[in-house]
Amino acid sequence: MNPRFERTATLMEDRFGLFIHWGLYAIPARGEWVRSQERISNEQYQTYFEEFNPSLYDPRSWAKAAKAAGQKYVVITTKHHDGFCLFDSKLTDYKAVNTPADRDLIREFVDAFREEGIAIGFYYSLIDWYHADYPAYNDRIHPMRGAESFKDTTGKDFNRYLDYMHGQVKELLTNYGKIDIMWFDFSYDDMTGEVWRATELIEMIRSLQPDIVIDNRLGGNIMAAEPEVYAGDFYSPEQIIPPRGIVNELGEPVPWEACITLNGNWGYHAADSAYKSPRQVVRALVECVSKNGNLLLNVGPDARGDIPKESLYILSAVGEWLRRNGESIYGCGIAELDKPEWGRYTQKGNKLYAHVFDRGIGPIYFQGLKGRIKRARLLADGSELKVETPWMAEQYSDTGSGAFIHLAGGDLPDELDTVIELELYSSETGELGGEKA
Numbered sequence: 001m002n003p004r005f006e007r008t009a010t011l012m013e014d015r016f017g018l019f020i021h022w023g024l025y026a027i028p029a030r031g032e033w034v035r036s037q038e039r040i041s042n043e044q045y046q047t048y049f050e051e052f053n054p055s056l057y058d059p060r061s062w063a064k065a066a067k068a069a070g071q072k073y074v075v076i077t078t079k080h081h082d083g084f085c086l087f088d089s090k091l092t093d094y095k096a097v098n099t100p101a102d103r104d105l106i107r108e109f110v111d112a113f114r115e116e117g118i119a120i121g122f123y124y125s126l127i128d129w130y131h132a133d134y135p136a137y138n139d140r141i142h143p144m145r146g147a148e149s150f151k152d153t154t155g156k157d158f159n160r161y162l163d164y165m166h167g168q169v170k171e172l173l174t175n176y177g178k179i180d181i182m183w184f185d186f187s188y189d190d191m192t193g194e195v196w197r198a199t200e201l202i203e204m205i206r207s208l209q210p211d212i213v214i215d216n217r218l219g220g221n222i223m224a225a226e227p228e229v230y231a232g233d234f235y236s237p238e239q240i241i242p243p244r245g246i247v248n249e250l251g252e253p254v255p256w257e258a259c260i261t262l263n264g265n266w267g268y269h270a271a272d273s274a275y276k277s278p279r280q281v282v283r284a285l286v287e288c289v290s291k292n293g294n295l296l297l298n299v300g301p302d303a304r305g306d307i308p309k310e311s312l313y314i315l316s317a318v319g320e321w322l323r324r325n326g327e328s329i330y331g332c333g334i335a336e337l338d339k340p341e342w343g344r345y346t347q348k349g350n351k352l353y354a355h356v357f358d359r360g361i362g363p364i365y366f367q368g369l370k371g372r373i374k375r376a377r378l379l380a381d382g383s384e385l386k387v388e389t390p391w392m393a394e395q396y397s398d399t400g401s402g403a404f405i406h407l408a409g410g411d412l413p414d415e416l417d418t419v420i421e422l423e424l425y426s427s428e429t430g431e432l433g434g435e436k437a
């Protein structure tokens with residue numbers, strides 16, 4: 001089997017993860033790019049370092065919220081583009097331990113999420129706007145781009161930055177036990193691939209954590225027939241769900257995970273109240289799974305260490321839906337049937353899950369399933385549904401193709417997503433079913 005599929009098998013079974021963007025930028029509360037957008041110097045940003053004291057930080061409550069949300073893995077920003085480290089790196093003083101927080105925030109975090117049985121992922125930014133050896137003047141996103149005082153690059157040594165970056169990755173993958181996901185961000189322009197000494201980095205990572213799964217943002221082309229060794233194990237679209245699944249240039253499926261914010265920002269943004277609804281999130285998760293992908297859903301805790309209440313509400317509502325319908329998500333993937341007009345399908349073996357988003361009028365029509373449904377149940381409560389052609393549908397029950405299921409009531413039992421579990425006759429009889437790659 002393709003080693004990429006072996007490595008990502010568990011992750012792709014898990015389907016739903018929590019992304020956490022947290023750091024000094026929670027204090028200005030204008031998103032995690034505030035330094036670049038407002039061209040804030042290290043000196044100006046230092047004020048946030050000197051006051052960072054998330055006194056309400058309780059990673060156990062975060063972990064419990066993720067568990068209740070049905071999230072099977074978590075990815076946290078150990079260091080974002082601003083260079084501030086939530087972990088106790090011995091390679092820098094620019095870390096939470098040296099702020100009024102006075103603690104290794106990642107140590108407590110890992111312990112709390114492991115306690116809930118949630119797999120651990122570390123986001124680590126390749127970009128570092130604090131480090132003196134990272135390119136600034138000619139860089140197109142650095143906060144000090146074009147600043148006269150940064151024009152003279154005498155003494156700058158990018159290789160020294162790479163030694164630092166590789167060293168921090170080694171610390172993260174050595175000091176915190178088994179890490180399941182390494183989530184790099186991001187390559188751009190000529191800052192990609194071997195410019196990061198990516199092959200050396202990947203070899204070190206795989207020697208420290210042989211089972212770890214790595215995203216594709218170190219560079220290279222994960223869609224190539226022969227991807228570079230550093231091209232990663234999964235593709236990472238952000239703020240979009242790909243129109244179809246992700247396949248490489250040979251047409252082979254590529255593991256993928258869409259990362260999405262709950263409002264419009266990754267990092268805490270006090271003025272951004274444009275939150276998605278639980279329905280939007282449930283349907284985004286279903287869409288990802290229906291296309292063989294995962295959803296990594298983001299929260300941005302505030303400077304006190306609290307996840308915004310709006311985010312907690314959405315996580316809780318999605319978790320309640322998953323508590324009753326999770327069988328249609330976890331371990332499921334693309335179905336052989338085309339997308340129906342009333343919603344989406346997910347499938348696992350001979351279980352086909354009909355995610356009905358649009359009630360329509362009359363019975364639900366299942367193109368191509370005539371005579372193939374062994375039993376139908378409303379997944380949420382296990383109640384039996386009859387597979388029959390009611391009188392008003394008789395003239396439409398085309399031969400050998402469609403099946404009808406009547407749903408009682410005027411509207412859908414669950415307006416987020418009503419799931420019908422269809423057990424199909426087993427694949428031995430050549431019927432629809434069996435694992436789909």
Ligand code: GLC
Nearest residue numbers: 021032033185186238259266
């Ligand atoms: C973009 C943003 C970065 C964020 C990432 C999440 O790369 O620049 O701030 O962490 O998306 O995918």
